[in-house]
Amino acid sequence: MKAKCHNMEKKEAVFSNQYLCGGKIIESFIPTCEEDGFTLLQRKRGIRLIFAGLEPKFNWFPVPCFWVFATDEKGGAFAHGEGKLENSPIYYVSAENKCWYLAENFREFVRLVIFAPEWMEKATGKKSDFSEETQEEREKMGMVFGLEPPKTDLLEVVKEAEEIRIFDSQAEAEAEYELL
Numbered sequence: 001m002k003a004k005c006h007n008m009e010k011k012e013a014v015f016s017n018q019y020l021c022g023g024k025i026i027e028s029f030i031p032t033c034e035e036d037g038f039t040l041l042q043r044k045r046g047i048r049l050i051f052a053g054l055e056p057k058f059n060w061f062p063v064p065c066f067w068v069f070a071t072d073e074k075g076g077a078f079a080h081g082e083g084k085l086e087n088s089p090i091y092y093v094s095a096e097n098k099c100w101y102l103a104e105n106f107r108e109f110v111r112l113v114i115f116a117p118e119w120m121e122k123a124t125g126k127k128s129d130f131s132e133e134t135q136e137e138r139e140k141m142g143m144v145f146g147l148e149p150p151k152t153d154l155l156e157v158v159k160e161a162e163e164i165r166i167f168d169s170q171a172e173a174e175a176e177y178e179l180l
Helices: 037-045 106-115 119-124 135-144 170-176
Strands: 003-015 020-031 047-049 061-063 066-072 077-080 090-093 099-103 165-167
Touching: 037 047, 037 106, 037 135, 061 170, 090 106, 099 106, 099 119, 106 135, 165 170
Parallel strands: 020 066
Antiparallel strands: 003 020, 020 061, 047 066, 061 165, 066 077, 077 090, 090 099
16 A cells, blocks of 8 residues: 555644644554555564554653654554654654664665564564565565665664653653643
C-alpha cells in the first residue's frame, strides 16, 4: 500500500504560544491499493504505519513532544521530533517506556530496519531472529526504497535518547516540568 499523510491528531499535546512542550501527535495515513515498501516493512519487520481511524492508544507522555507515525508487534511506537517526518530524527519508544534514538531521518531509519534489523536487540534486549535472511534478500528490500547497503555500522547510532523523557502520564510530567 502506498500511504499519504492524512491527519495529525493531537493527543495529550501541550502547547505554548511559541512551541510544543510535550505530548503526542499521532500522524495517520490513508492507504491506496498499490503494493510498496511500507507493506514490505510490515510483512518483514512488523512495522505498521498508523492508518486513519486506527489510531492506537498509548499509555505514555513524552517531553518534548513526539509525532508518532508507526507501531510494531512488540508494543512499541516509532516517532519523530518536531518538523517533517522525512527530515526529523527518528525514535523508538518500547513497551517498557524506554526511548531510543534510531536515525537522523526517515530514510536512514528505513536503511537501519532493512539492513540492521538487530537494532531491536541492541535497544531493548528482545531477540529477533533474522538468521535465515540473506544479504541478497536485504539488498532487494533496500532496492524497493532506492537504498544501497550501508558502508558503516548502522547499529553505532542506536542509543538511549537521554534528551527525551517518557512519563506514564501527563500528570507525572507536570509534577517534574512546568509545561507552559
